[in-house]
Amino acid sequence: MDFSFLSLPAFSGGGIYLDWVISGIKWTLLVSSLAWIIAFTVGSVLGVLRTAPVAWLRVPATIYVEIFRNVPVLVQMFIWYFVAPEIVPQVAGDWLKTKMPMPEFWNAVLCLGFYTASRVAEQVRSGIQSMPKGQTNAGLAMGLTLPQTYRYVLLPMAYRIVIPPMTTEFLSIFKNSSIALTIGVLELTAQARQISEYTFRTFEIFTIATIVYALITLTITFSMRWLENKTRVPGYIGGAGK
Amino acid sequence: MIEMKNVSKWYGTFQVLKNCTTRVDKGEVVVVCGPSGSGKSTLIKTVNALEPFQQGEITVEGISVGAPATDLPKLRSRIGMVFQNFELFPHMKVVDNINLAQIKVLNRPADAAREKSMALLKRVGLDAHADKHPGQLSGGQQQRVAIARALAMDPIAMLFDEPTSALDPEMINEVLDVMTELAKEGMTMMVVTHEMGFASRVAHRVVFMDAGEIVEDAKKEDFFGKPRSERAQHFLSKILHH
Numbered sequence: 001m002d003f004s005f006l007s008l009p010a011f012s013g014g015g016i017y018l019d020w021v022i023s024g025i026k027w028t029l030l031v032s033s034l035a036w037i038i039a040f041t042v043g044s045v046l047g048v049l050r051t052a053p054v055a056w057l058r059v060p061a062t063i064y065v066e067i068f069r070n071v072p073v074l075v076q077m078f079i080w081y082f083v084a085p086e087i088v089p090q091v092a093g094d095w096l097k098t099k100m101p102m103p104e105f106w107n108a109v110l111c112l113g114f115y116t117a118s119r120v121a122e123q124v125r126s127g128i129q130s131m132p133k134g135q136t137n138a139g140l141a142m143g144l145t146l147p148q149t150y151r152y153v154l155l156p157m158a159y160r161i162v163i164p165p166m167t168t169e170f171l172s173i174f175k176n177s178s179i180a181l182t183i184g185v186l187e188l189t190a191q192a193r194q195i196s197e198y199t200f201r202t203f204e205i206f207t208i209a210t211i212v213y214a215l216i217t218l219t220i221t222f223s224m225r226w227l228e229n230k231t232r233v234p235g236y237i238g239g240a241g242k
Numbered sequence: 243m244i245e246m247k248n249v250s251k252w253y254g255t256f257q258v259l260k261n262c263t264t265r266v267d268k269g270e271v272v273v274v275c276g277p278s279g280s281g282k283s284t285l286i287k288t289v290n291a292l293e294p295f296q297q298g299e300i301t302v303e304g305i306s307v308g309a310p311a312t313d314l315p316k317l318r319s320r321i322g323m324v325f326q327n328f329e330l331f332p333h334m335k336v337v338d339n340i341n342l343a344q345i346k347v348l349n350r351p352a353d354a355a356r357e358k359s360m361a362l363l364k365r366v367g368l369d370a371h372a373d374k375h376p377g378q379l380s381g382g383q384q385q386r387v388a389i390a391r392a393l394a395m396d397p398i399a400m401l402f403d404e405p406t407s408a409l410d411p412e413m414i415n416e417v418l419d420v421m422t423e424l425a426k427e428g429m430t431m432m433v434v435t436h437e438m439g440f441a442s443r444v445a446h447r448v449v450f451m452d453a454g455e456i457v458e459d460a461k462k463e464d465f466f467g468k469p470r471s472e473r474a475q476h477f478l479s480k481i482l483h484h
Contacts, residue, residue, distance in 0.1 A: 137292050138329035142343035142395060143319025152342060156333045235377025236332045 001207070005199045017195050021205075024191030025212055031108050031187060032177045036170060038113025039120050046117060047124025048150060061121065068118035073111070074179055080111040081183040108180035116173050123165045127158030160231050167224040171217045188212060243268045243399055243430050244289055249298035251284065258284050259295065260454040266399065271431045273441040273462075276451035277477060282434040283326075285451065286401050289432065290318045303398065319347045322392030326404040328384040330376035330391070337363065337372040340391045348395065355394075362390035366420055382413025389420055399430040406437055438481055442466050450474045 006018040013019070049061035068076070081104070085096040096103065131154050139149030159166075181190035192209040196202040244266040251259040258281050266272045274282045287293040288300060291307050291314050300307040305317060330339050340359035344350045350358070363369040366386040368379075376384050385405055392400060402421065406414045418440050425431055425444045435441065441448055441462065448465040450458040450473075458465065458474045469475050 132327065132329075134325050134327050134329040135331070137287075138323075138325060138331070140315075141290055141292060141318055141321075141323040141325075142391070143315045143347040144343060145315050148346055152346065153331055157331075160333065233333045233377060234375040235379075236375065 001204050002201070003204055003208075005195075005201045005204070008199070011198045017199065020191045020195055021188075021208060021212075024186060024188035024209075027105070027180075027185055027187040028174070028177050028189075029216070031105065031112065031180055031185060032174045034109045035112035035116060035177070036173050038109070039116035039169070039173060042114065042117035043120025044124050046121035047128065048155075050121060050125040051128045053146070065118045065121050068115055069122070073115050073176055074182065076115050077108065077111045077179055077183055080107045104180070104184040107183060108177070108185045112173055112176055112180070116169055116176075119169050119172075120166070123162045123169065124158065126165075127162035128154050130161055131157060157233075160228075160233065163224060163228045163231070167221060170220055170224065174216055174220070175213065243270075243303055244432065245299075245301045246285075246288070247299045249285070249288060249295050249300060251288065251293065251295040251297075258454050259288070262298070262451075262454075262456050264449050264456055264459050266430060266432050268430055269428045270446045271425045271429075271433065271444055272447045272449060273445040274432065274434045274449045274451060275436060275438070275441065275477070276457075280451040281454040282451050283403050286403050286432055286434050289401055290321045290323060292323075315347065319343065319395055320398050322389075322395060322397035322400040324385070324388050324392055324400065324402045324405045326407050328376070328381070328388045328408070330384055330388055332376050335373050335375060336368070336379070336387050339376065339387060340394045343391075344394050358394055359390070362393055363387070366390050380413060381409045382416045385409065385413075385417045386420055389417075389424075393424075399432070400424065402431065402433040402435065404434050404436070406435065436481065438466075438478075450477065452477070 006021070007016050009015075010017050010020055046061045046064060049057045050065065052058045052061075071079075084107075085093040087093075088096070100106065128150075135153055135157075136149055139153040140146065144152065177187055178189040180187050181193070184190075186194070188209055192205045195205045199205070246262055246264050249259055249262040250257065262281075262285055264272070274286060276282050284293050288295045289302065289307065295308065298308075302317060302321065306312060307317065330336075331342070334342065337356065337359050340362060341352070341355045344355035344358060345352060360369055360372060363372055366389060368383055368386055368390070371379060371383065371387075376387065379387065389405075405421070406417050409417065414437070418437060421431070421433070421440070422444050433440075433445070445462045448458070448460060448462055449456055450460075450465070450469070450471070452473045457471045458469055460469070465474070466478075469478060
């Protein structure tokens, strides 16, 4: 393997090929991180709504989850980027097509964020539902309202319980961010492909991409493990059971 | 103080409570007993509306539990409840379990709440464990914390739903002792339990249920002396064997 091509002047942009790699990493991290913020926030709200005692809150959340997690994320990417501007009112569509800054980037963020939200919602829901009914009863019996019971009783334990599956979703969003290349975001995989086309160092550049992805995901895995230990409840033995 | 009139409840077509009528007067201790599945736990949970009911009326100090206009959190905050599985909140320290509703429901300042919590912990003999988590305590200790947690709200009445059923035999007495002391102080109590020794020592009245019906509602002396119904006699002969 020969990595000397990294220091060669790049075909365009004035820098060297290493700059392309670094730029790719930057966009991968940006797309994934912003998408995760959406996914975690929206997913948490939806997950809570999925367990609500009233149908008018539960049903819309269920419909959202079933749509977003059952359509392939690649298809969703195309819908956000190519279809959405055509079906929204024309003023909005024109803005999306001509005036929106960095449309590829923002569409990728929204697509990944709202797709992953459906999966986060299912994790949050399963965490809440793994709590014994008695915990809700205990909260209500002392005079807490139902929202207070969620806030102080159910959610703090539910989030702890779902840290491992949540880690998986967090990793997925970084890996799925490579799909953003299909609408033109020059993230890590896109840059690797581009460099391979200009330098024919296909093997080397994809080795680099692989290692970078692995480093990102390993960092997340270890951070989440740290978080899990940090939030561990003394004396609490797994599964809420009962 | 607590009055139930002709309370009926169905799960689907199955009737779990049939025309239940009874009352608990101020300062009175009423023990509810009966075979498994007789509706005892369901009955006690209707008192603070943890279980809804379809027919009849329940009032607590004149306030109707079933009326849609009733402020349930407020009503519940005045009635303490202790559960079979303790239902302490595992992620909170013992003292924070007791502080929570004082601060969030009664709006007590944090230091006043803590002072009250510590006094109650001392009373149940657990002040040394204030900063532990529930999972680090034995079952009997957890249940005593749960009683302290309910008392922290200065309740007008206490509901006990099989408070010793989940305990190892050697821990039952430490919990019953706390309950006996409460009764002696004049606390109004409704207790679902199989502990007939406790009933014969502490109760004023005994309510015997079978198949969703209140079969017998008698003074303690009458119930243990000469239960009128065959079903109650049968139940007592089985349970008082040893």
